[in-house]
Amino acid sequence: MNLAVKAVRELFPERDETRRLEVTYSGRFSSYNANVKYSSTYLQFSLSKSFLELSEEIRQGVIEHLLNKVYGTKRRSTNQDLYHAFMRNLSSVARIEEKDPYLLFRFKEINERYFNGLMTEPNLKWGKQAYRKLGHYEYASDTIVISSVFKPAAEDRKVEALLDFVLYHEMLHKKHQYDHKAERARHHTKAFKEDEQKWHDQKIEKKLSWYLGKKRLKRLLLDW
């Protein structure tokens, strides 16, 4: 019996799940990532290969966690508790050290101004030149990744102000990561948004979209 079938039977015994249930392990994911794709005929759980090194209980916990998302439920289980405990532990003992000096410099300023210097330093690195995903926080490795669209920040104060806000947003993800243990998908909780509004510049989002629009246009012209 595959793990997804087992997970449905154990956590949702009353459900008559007739769709095909598949579990695959992929090397494309960053470590300890997982997702589920589904339609009227199948549910496909994709887990990163790193999960194969872990116990079957934890892997089943991941699938149960995803099933809760698909079904819109919040049913708890020991397997999910194990999975969450594992992820929490990973994040607090993340060993991979990768701190871009400039991003670390910005982190420290924001940490002083908005967190009384209390936030522990995450890994900080530049990501791809992305226009939509401006930044993200990988809780498994405690890493903040910032789009390279903001690389001019080191020479341009205006761009730096934009980068700071994106970084602040990701720092809030680090701060709020345990608010919704059972439901990490609900990233921007009410508490999160309240914190985000504490940013000193209320027009920051407008400025951001203006900057990105201009950059995108420039790229279009160059690509033409």
Ligand SMILES: [Zn+2]
């Ligand atoms: Zn976010």
